[in-house]
Amino acid sequence: MGQRRVLFICTHNAARSQMAEALLRHLSGGRWEAYSGGTAPIRLHPLAVQALREIGIEAAGQQAKSLDIFQGMEFDYVVTLCDEAREECPAWPGAGRQLHWGLPDPAAEPVEAQPEAFRRVRDELKERIGQLLAQEGPGGGNGERRSGRMTRTLLEKELLEIQEEMLVLADMVESAIERSIRALKERDAELARQVIADDLRVNRKRYEIEERCLEIIATQQPMARDLRTIVAVLHIIVDLERMGDHAEGIAKLAIWLADEPPLKPYIDIPRMAEIAISMLKDAIEAFRRRDAEMARSICSRDDEVDALYDQVYRELLTFMLQDPRTIQRATWLTWVAHNLERIADRATNVCERVVYLVEGKIEELNVSKY
Numbered sequence: 001m002g003q004r005r006v007l008f009i010c011t012h013n014a015a016r017s018q019m020a021e022a023l024l025r026h027l028s029g030g031r032w033e034a035y036s037g038g039t040a041p042i043r044l045h046p047l048a049v050q051a052l053r054e055i056g057i058e059a060a061g062q063q064a065k066s067l068d069i070f071q072g073m074e075f076d077y078v079v080t081l082c083d084e085a086r087e088e089c090p091a092w093p094g095a096g097r098q099l100h101w102g103l104p105d106p107a108a109e110p111v112e113a114q115p116e117a118f119r120r121v122r123d124e125l126k127e128r129i130g131q132l133l134a135q136e137g138p139g140g141g142n143g144e145r146r147s148g149r150m151t152r153t154l155l156e157k158e159l160l161e162i163q164e165e166m167l168v169l170a171d172m173v174e175s176a177i178e179r180s181i182r183a184l185k186e187r188d189a190e191l192a193r194q195v196i197a198d199d200l201r202v203n204r205k206r207y208e209i210e211e212r213c214l215e216i217i218a219t220q221q222p223m224a225r226d227l228r229t230i231v232a233v234l235h236i237i238v239d240l241e242r243m244g245d246h247a248e249g250i251a252k253l254a255i256w257l258a259d260e261p262p263l264k265p266y267i268d269i270p271r272m273a274e275i276a277i278s279m280l281k282d283a284i285e286a287f288r289r290r291d292a293e294m295a296r297s298i299c300s301r302d303d304e305v306d307a308l309y310d311q312v313y314r315e316l317l318t319f320m321l322q323d324p325r326t327i328q329r330a331t332w333l334t335w336v337a338h339n340l341e342r343i344a345d346r347a348t349n350v351c352e353r354v355v356y357l358v359e360g361k362i363e364e365l366n367v368s369k370y
Contacts, residue, residue: 005033013038015048016081022059037067051118063167068290176247181273184254195251202244232357239346246339272340279347292358295351299365305344
């Protein structure tokens with residue numbers, strides 16, 4: 001008898017649908033397949049994680065997902081949890097049954113009332129899911145209907161998993177870049193050492209995802225759009241891992257510079273980092289949304305990073321010419337800026353893979369004018 005498969009939908013996929021996904025997996029003991037997505041996904045709300053943690057469910061590793069990821073999948077139940085999602089998703093192809101559980105947005109409450117609002121939504125979802133499980137039976141499922149698509153079901157599940165793991169890797173890399181720049185600005189050698197140590201985790205995660213991708217290709221023989229998803233993930237994780245290496249390089253330079261007198265206030269380098277990080281965040285968001293136009297628009301910011309890099313380079317060169325004693329520190333700062341410039345370039349690469357995933361064509365974005 002096959003597993004029941006349920007998709008929970010809410011506009012932002014930040015709280016209600018994510019909580020429902022975690023609760024169903026927990027309450028069914030893993031015997032039901034639970035997924036969640038949004039029409040305009042954002043990051044998982046920390047109070048949703050906290051509310052679930054209070055009852056022994058850990059959801060911190062879940063990632064917000066666009067509904068586009070689930071195209072072509074069949075579900076026994078599709079459950080909308082907010083009126084906006086109900087209106088935007090009036091019907092879901094392949095849904096055995098569509099339900100609407102209208103629940104208030106706990107994040108819309110005043111800040112001081114939000115923790116209790118999240119608990120109320122959690123408890124309401126727990127009760128409704130319990131009723132659904134009791135109605136169907138914990139392992140329920142129409143085995144006859146599902147037996148003909150078990151191979152497809154496994155492929156869909158594995159495709160979702162590699163994308164979710166890629167999003168986890170992106171968060172790890174984003175954190176590494178942010179912490180490396182903070183270590184530089186605050187002259188915090190211990191924080192820089194943590195970034196360097198954590199780069200091993202980034203590398204391991206990249207190779208784990210790569211192995212999963214190759215295993216899917218070898219065992220599932222994916223075609224067309226499914227294969228494009230795998231190829232896009234394979235390329236993106238390489239760029240993410242290299243961004244992690246650039247963050248590690250900045251952390252090493254932060255350690256060297258921590259013992260040296262400051263050469264100048266850090267203004268342009270943090271600005272470069274801010275833009276590069278925003279490019280990475282938005283590139284991953286474009287992947288989540290399957291939004292090729294968003295991906296194209298992100299790449300124009302690479303010109304800002306390049307202009308700042310040229311400005312930093314010229315300024316540091318002036319320092320070296322005026323006072324040879326600054327050569328070593330200025331050189332190290334030039335390397336920091338170069339690492340940030342490369343991070344922005346690799347964010348552009350991610351955007352190119354989003355375009356490939358959505359439109360099936362390889363397009364070079366933000367081509368150099370030189």
